[in-house]
Amino acid sequence: MLIFRAIAHLLSKRKIMQTKLSLWLAIALMMFPQIVETLYSPALTSIADGFSVSPKQAAQTLSLYFFAFALGVVVWGRLCDVIGRRPTIIAGLMLYALASLLALLTQQFWLLLVARMLSAFGAAVGSVGTQTIMRDTYRGEELAHVFSIMGIALAISPAIGMLSGSILNYLAGYRAVFAGLTTLAVILTCWSIVRLPETRPINVTKVTVFSTAIMLFKDISIWRNAFLIAFFNICLFSYYQLAPFIFKQLGLPQELFGYTGLLLALGVGLGSRLNQYLLKQQWGSTQLVSLAALISLLSGVGVYLLENNGFFILPMLGIVIAYGLAIPNILASALANYSDRLGTAGALLGMFYYLLLGLGLALSGWSQALGSVLICCGIATVVLSLLHTDQKKKSP
Numbered sequence: 001m002l003i004f005r006a007i008a009h010l011l012s013k014r015k016i017m018q019t020k021l022s023l024w025l026a027i028a029l030m031m032f033p034q035i036v037e038t039l040y041s042p043a044l045t046s047i048a049d050g051f052s053v054s055p056k057q058a059a060q061t062l063s064l065y066f067f068a069f070a071l072g073v074v075v076w077g078r079l080c081d082v083i084g085r086r087p088t089i090i091a092g093l094m095l096y097a098l099a100s101l102l103a104l105l106t107q108q109f110w111l112l113l114v115a116r117m118l119s120a121f122g123a124a125v126g127s128v129g130t131q132t133i134m135r136d137t138y139r140g141e142e143l144a145h146v147f148s149i150m151g152i153a154l155a156i157s158p159a160i161g162m163l164s165g166s167i168l169n170y171l172a173g174y175r176a177v178f179a180g181l182t183t184l185a186v187i188l189t190c191w192s193i194v195r196l197p198e199t200r201p202i203n204v205t206k207v208t209v210f211s212t213a214i215m216l217f218k219d220i221s222i223w224r225n226a227f228l229i230a231f232f233n234i235c236l237f238s239y240y241q242l243a244p245f246i247f248k249q250l251g252l253p254q255e256l257f258g259y260t261g262l263l264l265a266l267g268v269g270l271g272s273r274l275n276q277y278l279l280k281q282q283w284g285s286t287q288l289v290s291l292a293a294l295i296s297l298l299s300g301v302g303v304y305l306l307e308n309n310g311f312f313i314l315p316m317l318g319i320v321i322a323y324g325l326a327i328p329n330i331l332a333s334a335l336a337n338y339s340d341r342l343g344t345a346g347a348l349l350g351m352f353y354y355l356l357l358g359l360g361l362a363l364s365g366w367s368q369a370l371g372s373v374l375i376c377c378g379i380a381t382v383v384l385s386l387l388h389t390d391q392k393k394k395s396p
Contacts, residue, residue, distance in 0.1 A: 022197075025191060025192070025196060026130060026133070026134065026150070027150065027153045028191070029089065029126045029129070029192070030127070030130050030131075030150055030153070031153065031156075031157040031160075032093075032184075033123045033126045034157040034161065035161040035164075035184070036119075036161070036185075037062075037065070037237070037240065038157065038158045038240055038261065039161035039164050039165040039168075039177060039180065039184075040062075040161075040177060041062075041162065041165060041243075041257075042162060042165035042166040042168075042177070042244060042257055042258055043165060043168075043173070043174040044061070044062075044244045044245070045058070045245065046169050046173045046174040046177075047174045050173060050174055051112065056365055056368065057109075059241050059242065059245070059365035059368075060362065061112070061113060061116050062237065062240070062361055063358050063359075063362035063364075063365055064113055064116060064120075064358070065116050065117065065119075065120040066358035066361060067117070067120075067354075067355065068118070068120035068124075069120040069358070070124075070350065070352075070353075070355040071124075071351070072092070072120060072121035072123070072124030072125065073124045073127065073128045074209075074347045074350070076089075076092050076124055076128050077128040077344060077346050077347020077348070078209055078344055078347055079091075080128065080129055080132045080347075081207075081342075081344050085132055085133050085136070085196075085198055085199055086197065088129055089126070090189060090192050090196065092122045092123070092124065092125025092126070093122065093185055093188055093189040093192060094122070094189055095118065095119075095121065095122035096119050096122030096181075096185045097186050097189060098118075098122075099115050099116075099119035099121075099122055100115070100182040101182050102118070103115035103119065103178045103181075104178035104179055104182060119181070122185075124350070124354075127350065128346055128347050131331070131346055132342055132346055133197075133199045134147070135339075135342045135346070136199040136200070136201065145276075147331055147332045150328070156265050158261045158264045158265050158268065158320075159261040159262045159264065159265035160261075161261065162240075162259075162261030163259065163262070164180060165180075166254060166257060167258070168180050207340070207341045209344055209348070212338075212341050212344045212345055212348060213348055215338070216338075216345065216348050216349065216352075219337075222349060223352070225334045225353075226349060226356060227353070227356060227380070227384055228289065228330055228381060228384050228385070229327065229330055229331070229334075229353040230352075230353040230356035230360060231356075231360070231377040231380045231384075232292070232323050232326050232330075232381060233323075234360035234361065234364065234377050235296055235319050235322070235373075235374055235378070236320060238361065238364040238374065239316055239370065241365055242368060242369075242370045242373075243257060243370065244257055246307070246370065250309070250310060252310055260313050263313060263316070263317060266317070267316070267318070267321045267323075268320045268321070268323060269324065270321050271292070271321040271322060271323060271324020271325040272324040274324075274325055275288060275324065275325050275328055275329065278291075285329035285330075285332070285333055288325055288326065288329045289326050289329055290382075290386070291325065292321075292323075292325040292326035292381070292385075293322070293326070293378070293384070293385040294382060295318050295325070296318070296326075296374075296378045296382075297381070297382050298318065298378075299317070299318030299319045299374070300315075300374030300377065300378040301315075301375060302315025303319070303371045304371025304374065304375055305371070307370060307371045312370070312371070319374065326381075360373075
């Protein structure tokens, strides 16, 4: 904690005379966790070959990543409230750069796992830190609108990550991928040092992690939202985890896997645009999440039926449409009752759903069965959305 306070003191010497996070920097920070993870996915087969490990072992680097990401969300979220948003985000980006450099240099698989977990811990700051700044600045429908716009920007991040990762992996294997990750983190760190504002309120309510955790544990809506976010993310990231090996089994070139990012980006963009349109038509967030759950389940069935040929990518479009439709609505309303402790509450919520995501991806990597994973998650999201709808009807 003393180290982080020292970093905060040094970084606070540069005054950033802004009250809002600039749009482009906000987009870059929000896209960062998704880009760096999807950029890594095309290297999974190269890592399996380079370190002489099985596909199941290589796939577990992704599940371990999210376990560490969950811990990072808690630590960085808490630090956002304690030392401020700006120094916290910069420290996390610095850690990611150093961890990616370690992954680039190591020749031991166990040390690669350590480096990946450290990089995940650092990358978590891009999610919780940026969301905290956005919640500092916006409220209610305006916040939902901003998240929706951000969703459209995020739609291109899988395409950027997967295409970049495929190109780098094709040119020089997994080492080129880690070199690219290191470079990206350094660039974003420098940009944040120059342009990132501090938005922490002057009068911050002094709350403990324990008291906030107790509040969240007792809030059934928090658990429901955490499971919904986790299941929608498992649907998306299980593709990044398992598809490279499916492409290899089908004899398809790995470069083609990178190009599927364009289709997935289109799907997330369509979902976000559909979200904006339906919000204007007075659809409620509960209805939108229910629609997304149904789309996800039907698409999962499609992937299951087509999994033995290359056409399984087509129903994956429905999976990412559902993701783009659901996630902005869940995130925008999840912490409406915790405005006095947004950093800590957001961190704990993130920990909940990233732990669930890590567990889900561990099971997904063990099963090596994409279609079955998507169907199970689709059923779960439908049940959770129906329970939410039923509770809304019963509430006075």
